[in-house]
Amino acid sequence: MSKGRIAFQGELGANSHEACTTLYPGWEPVPHGTFEDAFEAVKSGDCGLGMIPVENSTAGRVADVHHLLPSSGLKIIGEHFKPIHFQLMAQKGVTLEELTTVTSMPIALHQCRKTVKALGLEGRAAGDTAGAARIVAEGADRTVAALAPALAAEIYGLDILARDVEDEHHNTTRFLIMTAETNPPAPAFTAPCITSVVFRVRNIPAALYKAMGGFATNGVNVSKLESYMEDGAWSATFFYAEVDGRPEDRNLARAFEELQFFSEKFEILGVYPADPFRS
Known part of the structure; x- marks a missing residue:
């Protein structure tokens, strides 16, 4: 398959973005605000593929996706299991001692609650992990950190103060790779x-x-x-x-x-x- 554009839901630096770059290096990851928008980008031909999370080993299924999947008009051509790791990141030069608050999506805060409690931080809900990193980078408050994938720190110029702070290190998200092709090529005969x-x-x-x-x-x-x-x-x-x-x-x-x-x-x-x- 020739290199092109691959749609995902979330902001640049999200786990879905990392999944895109892992499976399709060289493709252009294209962020979308909602799952509906990501599906439509593939259906319309604006993107050749979609990287869609469907379930997480800790949080269960992604409800929005399971309602959209059967009626999307798209076909599934692959799956990808991605271990999920959260990094505690803050503005350049900030130390752990300066922090009072950590922001991320609620499920990320929940999955890192032991670290948050140990550091004595107050959790603040955000709509997206990568979005939380962007907000920290754009803000002026040095006491606020974000929980997000490592790619977000790289994109938004943040320092990682603590790595892999999730409570359960087996935490894994399963993604489906979607295409608008009506009859995509069959998988290799030898593959399960x-x-x-x-x-x-x-x-x-x-x-x-x-x-x-x-x-x-x-x-x-x-x-x-x-x-x-x-x-x-x-x-x-x-x-x-x-x-x-x-x-x-x-x-x-x-x-x-x-x-x-x-x-x-x-x-x-x-x-x-x-x-x-x-x-």
Whole structure:
């Protein structure tokens, strides 16, 4: 794939920005204020790819994304598990002893609460980790620090006073790489793959039980199954699932055949290599 532009939600220096540069060095990371804007940038062709966080090992799923994903019109071509590390950063020359306040998004403050407490700092909520770093850099208050990725310190000219201050060092975020291509190239045949699908079961008794039975009888692992409201209806009949394998694999093909028999809607959102992090 030729080098181009890759969309992400957040400001320059965010974890999503770091994920973009890790997987697609040489591509231009393009920040967007909302997930809707990032999806639209890919859908419109302004960006060739999107780097979208979907879940975190500590905080759980990213709710906004899971509502947008099934109706985005985009396809999934990859996944990336990124260990999340927060750095305590402040203006040039500031020392730890000068600090009284630390700012970041609430989830970052929560994930670094032991360090914040140990330093006797007051937490101040911000909308984005990288945005908090930018605000510290642009401000005049030397008593305020930010919790943000290391890239933010580099971009906004801040000093890192303490590294990797998160309470849980296994903290990891999973990203999906999205494209507007209707039929993206298939992954290498030798690579273990994940297939993502959305479906809506028929309105019959035990429909979900019957629809999912084919995965058990055919020995297919279902790694994720989540229900969603659709069009404001108070019924859990719309589902997003991730399964091991490719649609052309005999066992998975049989499972999908049974799933479709008990479903009103079925769509494959992507077939992509499993990140080695899974193993």
